Amino acid sequence: MKRLFAEGDVQRQVRRLAREISRDFAGREVLLVGILKGAFIFMADLARRVAFPVKMDFVRLASYGGGTESFGKVRITKDLETSLQGKDVLIVEDIIDTGVTLKYLFRRLKARRPRSLKSVVLLDKPSRRKVRFQPDYVGFTIEDHFVVGYGLDFNEEYRNLPGIYVLK
Ligand code: IMP
Ligand code: MG
Secondary structure, eight states: OEEEEOHHHHHHHHHHHHHHHHHHTTTOOEEEEEEETTTHHHHHHHHTTOSSOEEEEEEEEEETTOTTSOOSOEEEEEOOSSOOTTOEEEEEEEEESSSHHHHHHHHHHHTTOOSEEEEEEEEEOGGGOSSOOOOSEEEEEOOSOOEEBTTBOBTTBSTTOSSEEEOO
16 A cells, blocks of 8 residues: 555645635535545544534445446435435535546435535546536545545445555
């Protein structure tokens, strides 16, 4: 494994995202929607850095086929427990790769009539995109590497690493 971002780099980027988001959502209450499991650490840190009141909920998604890619078919295996109607909602995700997962969730949540719907990802691999989706906030833009740590796993391992590593 090769270190891509040290813990300090990650935390600096989380603080930067929190500042941007806090500016845009000033005076609102925001529902953070984390995508399990990968986003749980990023969401925990981000939630503690933003300057507005938040509520939090989680969804769990599964993509058919398994492995390291989403093959274009996604479904919700654990839904939100909160109504989105009239709320300012921010989807929190660890990484966007093909874009299939976020595009699917965005469309499903939009149909529930939130007042606004935005997304933040810690990592973006734009060269891998298969469907058009641009998150509103991006921490790091990276090359086509498989990365682990800070919530991201390979076969459920490495989620607890405080930095981000390229798996070889
Ligand atoms: P997408 O639907 O292809 O954008 O995939 C998003 C999901 O794939 C993420 O939520 C991750 O679970 C997983 N994923 C994509 N790239 C990586 C990676 O480099 N490391 C760990 N998981 C990844
Ligand atoms: Mg994920």
